[in-house]
Amino acid sequence: MQDNEKRFPQIKPLMNTSEAYYESSRCLFCYDAPCTLACPTSIDIPLFIRQINNGNLIGAGKTIYQSNYLGNTCAKVCPTEMLCEGACVFTKVNIKALAIGRLQNFATNSAILSKQKFFDPQNNTGKSVAIIGAGPAGISCACELRAAGYHVDIYEAKSNPSGLALHGVAPYKITNREALMEVDFLKEQFGFNIIYNTRIASKIDVEKLESNYDAIFLGIGLGNSAEIKIKGENKTDCVGATEFIEQIKMSSLDKPMAKKVIVLGGGNTAMDAASESARLGAENVIVAYRRSEKEMKAYDFEYDLAKVTGVVGVFNIAPVEILGEKVVEGVKFIRTESQHGKLVNIPGSEFVLDCGLVIKATGQLKQTSMIANISGISLDETGRILVNETSCQTSNPKYFAGGDAVNGGAEVVNAVAEGKNGGKGIHAFLSR
Amino acid sequence: MANLKINFAGIQAPNPFWLASGPPTNSGYQIMKAFDQGWGGAVWKTLGVPVVNVSSRYGAINHRGNRVVGFNNIELITDRRLCDNLREMEEVKKHFPNHAVIASLMVQTKKEWQQIVHDVQNAGADGIELNFGCPHGMCERGMGSAVGQEPEVLETITRWVMEVATIPVIVKLTPNISDITEPAQAARRAGANAISLINTIQSLIGVDIDRFVTYPVVENSSSNGGYCGPAVKPIALNMVKNCAQHPLVQLPISGIGGIENWRDAVEFLLLGASSLQVCTAVMHYGFGIIRDMTSGLEQYMDSHGFETIDQFIGKALPNVKHWEDLNLKYRVIASIDEEKCIGCQLCYIACEDGAHQAIDLNDDKSMRVPKINEENCVGCNLCSLICPVENCITMVRKDDGNEHLTWRQRTEANDVPTTFDDALAGGNSHTVPAPLEALKK
Known part of the structure; x- marks a missing residue:
C-alpha cells in the first residue's frame, strides 16, 4: 500500500502556498456561479476560493465541509473537468479553468492536518440510525445525522471505510492515506461508530437492525464485477476490474504484471484499470470496446489519461472467447458494426489478440440478493433501489438509500450528496 | 520615426x-x-x-x-x-x-x-x-x-x-x-x-x-x-x-x-x-x-x-474641464456583446447591488447573458469596468449629438432646478424597487 504512493504519483498533487495564492487570485467571483451550480454538493466555490485568497484558510475549509462532508476526497477524485472546472466561465474564452479541485484540496487538507472542529454534534434526539456501508454515501449520511443529534452506527463488511473511494478509485487520484485520514477526521468530530468486518447479509441480520434502530440507511454500493458470459472466462488471469483495482490498492500484486493486457469495456473503470496496468509495467495495454469510440462512456480526459500511459483503444470488437490452456493466452474477438442503431457482429471477422491478462470492466453486479432480505424495497428493472428523490426514502418507509445502489454507479460526489440528502430525509422522517 | x-x-x-x-x-x-x-x-x-x-x-x-x-x-x-x-x-x-x-x-x-x-x-x-x-x-x-x-x-x-x-x-x-x-x-x-x-x-x-x-x-x-x-x-x-x-x-x-x-x-x-x-x-x-x-x-x-x-x-x-462645463445632454448606455459574454454575471450583481438595478438576468436560467434594462441605465460605466472580457460591454451613445447644455449654461440662464427633475434619476423615468422587494429575492 505504501509503495503505491511512489508507484502512482498524484495527478492532482497538493498545492503549495504560493500556487494557491496566485491561482485563487484568478477567480472572478461570478454571481450565481456556474461552478457551484455544477457541483452535486453545491459547494460555494467562489466563497472558499476568496477565503483562501484572503488568508482565511480555516474559513475556506468550513465552507467546503458545510456542503460536502468528504470535501478532501471529492477534491481529489471528482472528475472536475466534467463538473465545477468544466463550468468555469474562463473556459469560454480559452483561459484555463480555475484549478478548483486542487484549491479545495489545499483548504481541506489543511483543515484535516490541523484537526479543525467545524461541527459539534449532540446526542439529543435519543434516536438511533443504522447505516449499512461505510462508503461515501454512508459516511456522508452519518455526518448529517450526527449533526442533527442522532446516534449512528455504520456496519461495514470490509475492514476499512470509504468504499470505492478507498478500494476502487485509481491510486494516482488519491492515496489511501488521504482517503482514510478524512474518515478519521470526520469520526473525530462527529462521533459515529463504524463496525467493521460485519456484513449485513441475512434476514436475521436485517431484522436485528430493524428492532434496534429507528431508521436504516442503505449505502451498500454495488457488488462484484459482472460476468460477460463467454467461454474461458473462469481462467485465473481473467479478472474483474473492481477486484483488480482493489487488489492493487489494498495489497500488492502477487506476481509480476503481464506484458500484454486486454481490458474489456469502455467506461471510466476500464480506463482506470488500463491506465494502472500500464503504470505497473504492462507494455501493451488494449482497451477493447464493442461499440465505437464516440459511444464510449468514459470521459474524454480519462481516456486521454490512459492514452498518455500508452494505452491503445480498439473499437467495434466484441470478445467471443478467452483463449489459453491453463493460463490466459489471448482473446478471440469478432468485429461489430452498427446497423440501424443496432449493434451486430460481422460474420467471419473473428481474430485473436494475444495477452497474459484480461480485465473485465463491463460493470458491477447489483446487490439484489442482499436487498431481497429486506421486505418491501422496490427496485427498478436494472436492480437499482427506487427512492424518493428529495428524501431518499425507499418504498419501505424505515429504509433510506443513496449512492451507487440507487444511481447504478456514479461519482463519489454524487454518493456524498445523496448520503447527505438521506440524512436530511431520515431526520425529517424521525422528527415528524 | x-x-x-x-x-x-x-x-x-x-x-x-x-x-x-x-x-x-x-x-x-x-x-x-x-x-x-x-x-x-x-x-x-x-x-x-x-x-x-x-x-x-x-x-x-x-x-x-x-x-x-x-x-x-x-x-x-x-x-x-x-x-x-x-x-x-x-x-x-x-x-x-x-x-x-x-x-x-x-x-x-x-x-x-x-x-x-x-x-x-x-x-x-x-x-x-x-x-x-x-x-x-x-x-x-x-x-x-x-x-x-x-x-x-x-x-x-x-x-x-x-x-x-x-x-x-x-x-x-x-x-x-x-x-x-x-x-x-x-x-x-x-x-x-x-x-x-x-x-x-x-x-x-x-x-x-x-x-x-x-x-x-x-x-x-x-x-x-x-x-x-x-x-x-x-x-x-x-x-x-x-x-x-x-x-x-x-x-x-x-x-x-x-x-x-x-x-x-x-x-x-x-x-x-x-x-x-x-x-x-x-x-x-x-x-x-x-x-x-x-x-x-x-x-x-x-x-x-x-x-x-x-x-x-x-x-x-x-x-479636462470643470464639471459644470460638461454636456448634460450627452447620453450613453451599456451594451453587452452576447457573443463575447462568458456568463460570469458580475455586471448584473455590480449594477444590482452597487448601482442602478439596470441589468437583468436572463429569464432562461441556462442562458447566462444578462440583459441591459435601457430605461434604468444611467450610463455610469460600472458594468463595462468590471466585465472581465475585453470589449464585451461597451458604452453606446444614445443622444443624437445635436443638443448641448451644461450646468454653467443652466445657471447662467437662471435654470437651476428647484425640484428633482433629472430624467436619469431613479423614481423619475424609471422605477426604483420598493425596499421590501429586497427581502423577496
Missing part, C-alpha cells in the same frame, strides 16, 4: 525617462548601469545633511496576485558621504555626457544650500532638484515636505538657490497639501526653472494585525511613510494637470507618480508633463523595463504621427 529627445527647461536628455531620486539612484554604479540600459536621465538620491536610517524601511500593498500595487518607505535621503557622491557624479557625466544627471538636494541653512549648489555644479550636474517633498523623517527636522507645505518658506529657499545656480533648478513638490498649485506658484515666483511632482504621499501602508503595529515594522513600532507606486498615478495625474493648466505656474513639469510603462508615460505627457521620473517600477523590476517603455512610446508616437515629444505634450489638457 519618432525622436524621443527632450529639452526640459534647458536640460537635454536622449529620452524623457529619468530615474527619480530614490534607492535606484543611490550610487554612480546604479546610474551608469541604468544609462547603459537606455534611461535618459537620473535624479541622484537626495544629497544633504547627514542622516541615520532604520531597518526595515519599505512596505507594500498586494492585490489579488499582483505584488506592490502600492509602496511606501520610511527611508531617508542619502546616507553616503557627499564627497563620494560628488566624485561618482563626475565620473558618470564623463561617461555619459549627453544624459541628464540631476542633483537632488536637501539642506537647512542658506549657507548650506548655496554651498551644496556650488558643489554639484562643480561635479558637472546638468540640473538641480530641490527636495521639498519627503513626508517622513526629514520634515520633522524642518526639511522636505515641511518646506513644500509652506509656500513662503519654499519661495525663500528657492530664491537662495537661484542666487547661485548656473544650471536649471527644478522644485519638487509634495502632494501633502490641499492645493498643489500654491507651492507651484511660489516656485515660479522664486524664479525656479521647472517643477517636478508628485513626491510621496504621507501614508500608513497597512497594519500587522497579529502584532498590532503598522508596516514597515521597526522592532515593535512603525511610523508613517511616503506612498508611491502604480496606485498613486491618478492622484499624480490630477496634480500635474492642475499645475499645467494654472496660468500663474507656466513651468515645465517633470511628472512623477506610479509610472510603470509607456502608457503611463504618455498619459503624463498628454496632461502637460515634459519629462518623466520613475522609481517604484525600477525597484520592482529593475532597469530593464526601460526597453518596453521606450519601445512603447516610439510605437505610440509613430502610430499617431508625432515626430517629437513636444508635439503632444499637454494635448489632453483642453479636454
